[in-house]
Amino acid sequence: MPNSPEAKLARYRLLVELMAALVRTQRTEDVMAELHSRIGTLFTTPITLLALRLEDGSWQYLTLEGQDTYRKTLHAQADGLLERALHGRLTYTNDLFGYAQEHRLTLRSLDPSSNLPYSYSWMGVPLVLEGKRAGVLSIQSYTEGAFTDDDLEFLHLLSTHLGIAIENAMLREQLERDALTDALTGLGNRRAFVHNGERALSGTQPLTLAVMDVQGFKRINDHLGHPAGDTVLAHIGTLLRSHAQPESQGFRLGGDEFA
Incomplete structure (x- = not known):
């Protein structure tokens, strides 16, 4: 996206609108649907991924690519893209294949049967839930050189407010369960x-x-x-x-x- 002061201000307004929509959302599933429906206004990206870390170290992820949504579980890696993003060792790269070759990382396809192109630009930031790094919010692009420091700033802000929205939705869902449970x-x-x-x-x-x-x-x-x-x-x-x-x-x- 353009980086002029006017464009950045407009982008902040879009972020505030998205944050307000997330706060109003009642359920965790609806939070994710709202995120996917609006994230294209903040980033020029065809792929959005939310990966949550399970107790055994594996990843449960929800991905929107094109018009398709994928839900799968990935086994843990000792040192993969998600692990690096979770611990802040990787924020973004505009040459994913070059980065993987340099750091000897194995790239995994989220949907091996997909006919869509491979991601060339990758950006991911930690998602914090209840004070702990519980997952990674990632956006990806089919083109090289897709992301900037400004994109990273906005993704960090979005991840912070997404974490708050998910916590609120989880609390409401727990209260509903408690109200219906002996x-x-x-x-x-x-x-x-x-x-x-x-x-x-x-x-x-x-x-x-x-x-x-x-x-x-x-x-x-x-x-x-x-x-x-x-x-x-x-x-x-x-x-x-x-x-x-x-x-x-x-x-x-x-x-x-x-x-």
Whole structure:
């Protein structure tokens, strides 16, 4: 993009608009969709990649290339492009193949079946979640010499605000899960039962409903104490989760009542 003061100011305005849109977004999936729909206003780039680092060191990535979206998992490398970007050892290169040859890196195709050209310019910055470097935000181009220091500045700013938006979306999703989950058993609570039941009844698929309670449960609480009763209820929750069919759900309606 042009680097005149006017162009840079216009670009900052576009970045602010994107940041505002990300903050308003409620779910993690929607954050990514919003990013992909608008990133072309900030960068001249046909490829956007968000890679999240998993506990085993592998990468779970979401890529937009052209009009296609790819979701895959890549095995960890001791010293690859993503690892270098995560630790700040690589920010951008406008000659990806020359860089890989110089540093003896093995380049991996994200989609070996794709007929699209290879990336010649590559830029990536860390994505910070909850104070930790949790992933990499990368943009790529089919042409050499595509990126500048200004592009890097904007990508850093975008990554910072993307991390905040993802954290907010994850928190909202966790709050929603907590509001629909029985804390003792891990099953859906009564609110989840009503919500999912109404949705199931409005569909056309046949369904089966089983409602049950624990016989003699009051005696357990009276003679062994409420901690023992809680242990029984938690174990029933585990049994319902482990024996339910894949399309089935278990709920604790309250007390010793389950569905």
